Amino acid sequence: MRIDPTTAVVAIDGVRVPLDPDQRTWLVYKPVGVVSTMDDPQGRPIVTSLVPKTPVTKPVGRLDVHSEGLMLLTNDGDLALRVTHPRYGIEKVYQVMTPTAATPRHIAALLDGVDLDDGPARGKRARIVSSNAGRSIVEVVMTEGRKREVRRLFEAVGLEVDRLVRTSIAGISDRTLSPGSYRPLSVDEIRSIYAKAGDDA
Secondary structure (H helix, E strand, O other): OOOOOOOOOOEEOOEEOOOOOOOOEEEEEEOOOOEOOOOOOOOOOEHHHHOOOOOOOEEEOOOOOOOEEEEEEEOOHHHHHHHHOHHHOOOEEEEEEEOOOOOHHHHHHHHHOEEEOOEEEOOOEEEEEEEEOOEEEEEEEEOOOOOOHHHHHHHHOOOOOOEEEEEEEOOEOOOOOOOOOEEEOOHHHHHHHHHHOOOOO
């Protein structure tokens, strides 16, 4: 069967298959000091400068300038919507380094949630990865991505943030990526995002 890949929707087992040859989705490790925008009036490095200029891709969600880790850049609007809109529940995993020891009480507070100035925020899951010499690494799973939400959540429960790293998006991670590097998402990875979003093609 012949189809137009720019307009047709093809699905296998109810999950769409990306067909448009002009669509690009990059998995990027954003370094500290790089802003998650298409341009910056202050002249700071921008995340789009880390990937090919054509076709133009846009950041999916954000990481603040002081945070680092995985981001998606894409020209696939449907994919970007599913990753960013809270109704799809796509999980993003963060590891947060704190200069003070995290306790079970802190973890409970992260899960119970707090009221921030732009609405409630809470972690879906959270755990202490390690504690040493009064410092801790806490892993938290979020399904929203409001401005500086993770930092503000941690500060609200009494945990200062020394370093914040996003390690996974929709179950996709890559420890081989170093700050500033990128790679394309595979077709299977893109399909997995649609599947996790409950896509019905």
